[in-house]
Amino acid sequence: MKKYDISIIKGDGIGPEIVDEAIKVLDAVSYSCGFSLEYKEYLMGGIAIDETGTPLPQETIDGVLNSDACLFGAIGGEKWDTLPRDLRPETGLLKFREAMEVYANLRPAIIYDELVNASTLKPEVIEGVDIMIVRELIGGIYFGKPRENDGFKAFNTMVYTKPEIERIGKTAFELAMKRDKRVCSVDKANVLEVSQLWRDTMEEIAKDYPEVELSHMYVDNAAMQLVRNPKQFDVIVTGNIFGDILSDTASMVVGSIGLLPSASTGDKTAIYEPIHGSAPDIAGQGIANPIATIESAGMMLRYSLGEMEAADKIDAAIKKALKDGYRTKDLAAYDAKEVVTTSEMGDIIANNI
Amino acid sequence: MKKYDISIIKGDGIGPEIVDEAIKVLDAVSYSCGFSLEYKEYLMGGIAIDETGTPLPQETIDGVLNSDACLFGAIGGEKWDTLPRDLRPETGLLKFREAMEVYANLRPAIIYDELVNASTLKPEVIEGVDIMIVRELIGGIYFGKPRENDGFKAFNTMVYTKPEIERIGKTAFELAMKRDKRVCSVDKANVLEVSQLWRDTMEEIAKDYPEVELSHMYVDNAAMQLVRNPKQFDVIVTGNIFGDILSDTASMVVGSIGLLPSASTGDKTAIYEPIHGSAPDIAGQGIANPIATIESAGMMLRYSLGEMEAADKIDAAIKKALKDGYRTKDLAAYDAKEVVTTSEMGDIIANNI
Numbered sequence A, B: 001m002k003k004y005d006i007s008i009i010k011g012d013g014i015g016p017e018i019v020d021e022a023i024k025v026l027d028a029v030s031y032s033c034g035f036s037l038e039y040k041e042y043l044m045g046g047i048a049i050d051e052t053g054t055p056l057p058q059e060t061i062d063g064v065l066n067s068d069a070c071l072f073g074a075i076g077g078e079k080w081d082t083l084p085r086d087l088r089p090e091t092g093l094l095k096f097r098e099a100m101e102v103y104a105n106l107r108p109a110i111i112y113d114e115l116v117n118a119s120t121l122k123p124e125v126i127e128g129v130d131i132m133i134v135r136e137l138i139g140g141i142y143f144g145k146p147r148e149n150d151g152f153k154a155f156n157t158m159v160y161t162k163p164e165i166e167r168i169g170k171t172a173f174e175l176a177m178k179r180d181k182r183v184c185s186v187d188k189a190n191v192l193e194v195s196q197l198w199r200d201t202m203e204e205i206a207k208d209y210p211e212v213e214l215s216h217m218y219v220d221n222a223a224m225q226l227v228r229n230p231k232q233f234d235v236i237v238t239g240n241i242f243g244d245i246l247s248d249t250a251s252m253v254v255g256s257i258g259l260l261p262s263a264s265t266g267d268k269t270a271i272y273e274p275i276h277g278s279a280p281d282i283a284g285q286g287i288a289n290p291i292a293t294i295e296s297a298g299m300m301l302r303y304s305l306g307e308m309e310a311a312d313k314i315d316a317a318i319k320k321a322l323k324d325g326y327r328t329k330d331l332a333a334y335d336a337k338e339v340v341t342t343s344e345m346g347d348i349i350a351n352n353i
């Protein structure tokens, strides 16, 4: 029987509850598909600060690097927001992404027919939306140097090199080949030199993918178009900060941030996590929506372990749960037949497998 | 009789048509309110490149500086997109903003009851939205140095100094005092040093405005909240690039980019312009919507000339035209009784005065 080593980072806030449900579903699906998953837990974020004094212990880096894939909950909380910048949960997260060299952050935005009313956008605008946002994750202004704040003047550097743009561009074009073969590259080339290099490099990559149609859009227009007509997009590829903003916009197009998974991949271990945060305000109440994390586990099976059948089963199990009218509290207003707890939702999806 | 000198920049694409309608309305309202406006035209953008070889002739800078206010159409077009960066229309626009020192870009996003259906968002989400976005316009990554693209590596610098943040912060708080007394400052302080200085400085300014409630939001969350629940916002204050993205998002919340005016103000001559672009594809067909430009003229009367009554009259005249069911082609689908041309819309609004 095939065996995979999965590193688990539960993190803070609702992190532990939602990861537990994803594990429940992973156990069900691995049993049903005949492979086995071995989990090892590591600390990161606020809980790591509290227990070890640093948001990202070396043990976590080593452990995750030695695993086949990493399932991640969420980190952060007000409690740690006043710590020096170096010790904050977010700093740990950024260092973690850097250490794992996960340069490509894939954020699919897909509408569930059952939840088309959960969006603030009109149903006819969003029905059938299926966007893959490919965000560069370990470059750009997040990591650029020099960076400084002397209390009078502060600055950051938005920087990209051609190889950095090439590898994320290739990821986007490869994904497009398996989808509708359209890549929209988002930048601000009418103002920024760094965007001009981005755009020129995308044009060069496009030559290797004659079947894929490449278009360019300024970031302000892209934000607008996501709200005006999200169906026009297939794959969107963009830099770190623009991707941060646009993928959150896209999540609202879909309607619930509780439904959106992500994969952060590179040449080493990939990380799978919901795009929502740690929501400390609702932690421990059993009302968090575990679906985004369960979907992330599905992405892990698909992209890191190549267990396609198992991944499909998870997708189908989630769809069935929604179709049968089960909703966590956040989605109670949308055709709920029964409002269930975090762990009940995990049970229902696991049972559907 | 009071007399004001108004500099006019019509620009490219639909610029000339929409500015002509705004002048029509300005003439009507100045006549009715007993003051006079003297217009002088200057070149900028593509037309300036074609006629003078540079997107921003010195004569334009001098002329506008010597006027009481500037009414601006729109610039740019594919024709000039392949010119060297230094000669492009956008470069002229950025230099113009810099020369005028218009550090504060005010972009109101207000819903017209008659057009509540024009948004892709559900009516109940947007009814009553009234947001004022205050975007810093002559700093941040748009102007930061060093900036370079050597074909292998490219970078830009996002930089702010405390005085720059203070003056835009004060603008926002002063505006909030005349509105609902709430300022939401948008940044990415969990990642960027420049945002940390922004946030700290906003906190300091807030001490001078005890009546105003200051909150902070990360830019990714702000983009999301604009789509999820736009009614929560009163005044939003943010840096140049974040403001560029968020104000375009907000325009889609309102529903039509053809309805949104803007004011760019500093300590010298202020510039009033629609937030939409030059739309070369529809230029000269008489179908452009002149309302955003007419509203911009209204803002000019209010903010630069202190002609409040005249400004109110313009607002009322636009509202009446919409209520009476007149629509330009872009809004033909939304309760139109009669679809009218650009110049007919100008006539109707002028006649309402």
Ligand SMILES: CC(C)[C@H](C(=O)O)[C@@H](O)C(=O)O
Pocket: A090, A093, A244, B190, B191, B220
């Ligand atoms: C927490 C924060 C540093 C992070 C980011 O900006 O990348 C988050 O918003 C995300 O998108 O994963």
Ligand SMILES: CC(C)[C@H](C(=O)O)[C@@H](O)C(=O)O
Pocket: A190, A191, A220, B090, B093, B244
């Ligand atoms: C044309 C472009 C340089 C400009 C900007 O980014 O400022 C435009 O998008 C705007 O918002 O006025």
